[in-house]
Amino acid sequence: MKSSRIAERVRRIKQSPSSAAAERAAELRRQGKDIVNLVVGEPDFDTPAHIRKAACEAIERGETRYTATAGTPALRKAIADKLASENKLHYEPRDIIATCGAKHAIFNALAITVESGDEVLVPAPYWVSYPDMVLACDGKPVIVVCTEADGFKLTPALLEAAITPRTKWLILNSPSNPTGASYSLEELRALSDVLLRHPQVLVMTDDIYEHIRFDGAATPHILNAAPELRERTLVINGVSKTYAMTGWRIGYAAGPSDLIAALDVLQSQSTSNPSSVSQAAALAALSGDQSFVADFAGVYRQRRDRGLELLNAIPGLSCRTPGGAFYLFVNCGGLLGRKTPDGGTLQSDVDVVMYFLESTGVALVAGSAYGVSPYFRMSIATAVEVIEEGCRRMAAAVAALS
Numbered sequence: 431m432k433s434s435r436i437a438e439r440v441r442r443i444k445q446s447p448s449s450a451a452a453e454r455a456a457e458l459r460r461q462g463k464d465i466v467n468l469v470v471g472e473p474d475f476d477t478p479a480h481i482r483k484a485a486c487e488a489i490e491r492g493e494t495r496y497t498a499t500a501g502t503p504a505l506r507k508a509i510a511d512k513l514a515s516e517n518k519l520h521y522e523p524r525d526i527i528a529t530c531g532a533k534h535a536i537f538n539a540l541a542i543t544v545e546s547g548d549e550v551l552v553p554a555p556y557w558v559s560y561p562d563m564v565l566a567c568d569g570k571p572v573i574v575v576c577t578e579a580d581g582f583k584l585t586p587a588l589l590e591a592a593i594t595p596r597t598k599w600l601i602l603n604s605p606s607n608p609t610g611a612s613y614s615l616e617e618l619r620a621l622s623d624v625l626l627r628h629p630q631v632l633v634m635t636d637d638i639y640e641h642i643r644f645d646g647a648a649t650p651h652i653l654n655a656a657p658e659l660r661e662r663t664l665v666i667n668g669v670s671k672t673y674a675m676t677g678w679r680i681g682y683a684a685g686p687s688d689l690i691a692a693l694d695v696l697q698s699q700s701t702s703n704p705s706s707v708s709q710a711a712a713l714a715a716l717s718g719d720q721s722f723v724a725d726f727a728g729v730y731r732q733r734r735d736r737g738l739e740l741l742n743a744i745p746g747l748s749c750r751t752p753g754g755a756f757y758l759f760v761n762c763g764g765l766l767g768r769k770t771p772d773g774g775t776l777q778s779d780v781d782v783v784m785y786f787l788e789s790t791g792v793a794l795v796a797g798s799a800y801g802v803s804p805y806f807r808m809s810i811a812t813a814v815e816v817i818e819e820g821c822r823r824m825a826a827a828v829a830a831l832s
């Protein structure tokens with residue numbers, strides 16, 4: 431962005447690479463190209479009927495006005511009940527704020543705490559938005575690269591080495607977008623042992639994929655491992671992924687009362703409450719039938735297994751088995767240095783992704799967007815036939831390399 435009338439804090443950030451890739455795939459499709467879209471970062475299921483119905487009923491009842499900035503008492507109580515029953519985390523409704531999506535909660539949490547130059551530890555591979563959100567809040571993202579050999583997980587040694595007196599936050603995301611890496615309770619305990627030695631560090635847990643995991647177990651929380659961290663931990667979650675409600679824009683944060691109070695003030699002077707109708711829908715989601723949540727996870731699991739089988743059969747590609755979320759994070763190092771039919775050489779994961787897009791119409795996101803190379807992210811939030819077709823085309827494109 432060149433225009434000098436745009437503030438520096440916005441000029442230093444960029445559009446989300448996954449949104450950019452999704453828009454590029456949509457554009458090519460509009461031009462009539464046959465595109466297999468494996469970029470999508472949202473469930474392909476419809477929001478369940480009882481949730482949609484609750485929203486319609488709320489409209490008919492006249493729940494169409496402003497609510498309390500932090501959300502309706504009923505929704506905050508439902509969130510408190512969910513955190514207690516599912517996560518064994520006990521918060522009063524007043525220590526919870528509903529937001530316009532988890533993304534909004536994360537952004538506002540950084541906005542209320544980060545001073546110019548404060549460091550925020552972002553383990554890579556990371557969700558694309560974290561570093562740019564930190565930059566937009568005048569902070570310094572400190573990228574901590576986690577290796578494939580470590581399962582793309584932060585280790586205590588890496589964490590210890592990255593902490594400085596300026597470290598304000600550690601952001602943890604389990605299961606992770608893009609790798610699906612999921613921390614065990616023991617791993618979280620080991621990380622908290624380090625954190626307990628550094629009381630200036632706040633901990634933000636992005637739990638948005640907690641229910642999309644493949645072992646049927648509950649996702650452990652760092653506060654289960656180390657309740658001592660409670661006064662400096664902010665729990666972030668939302669209904670987007672679990673309930674196929676990405677468009678409704680309801681997320682939330684739970685945490686220490688000073689942080690929640692500051693979030694409330696900022697929200698009161700910016701967006702005000704999240705949509706009243708969406709809050710009614712989220713209330714129905716959290717307090718209604720949960721049986722389909724496991725059904726969704728089962729469907730993702732079948733797609734994961736099929737995608738892994740096909741990808742790992744393509745020479746030059748390899749993929750670890752993700753524990754959760756709906757992505758495969760594929761190592762494409764074996765393709766680097768190979769020649770394309772038009773004489774080019776694949777030098778990076780961006781080249782690989784461009785080659786797949788231009789030669790076979792398969793849309794993916796390059797690993798560099800997530801802070802590590804050479805990888806690409808392939809979404810499995812789409813029909814198994816689409817995954818199969820994408821893999822078939824990638825196999826053909828790889829076979830055409832010399």
Ligand code: PMP
Pocket residue numbers: 471530531532533534557603606607636638667668669670676680681
């Ligand atoms: N965190 C992660 C890791 C995500 O992948 C996403 C969605 N792509 C979000 C947060 C944002 O979710 P929401 O729709 O609730 O804003």
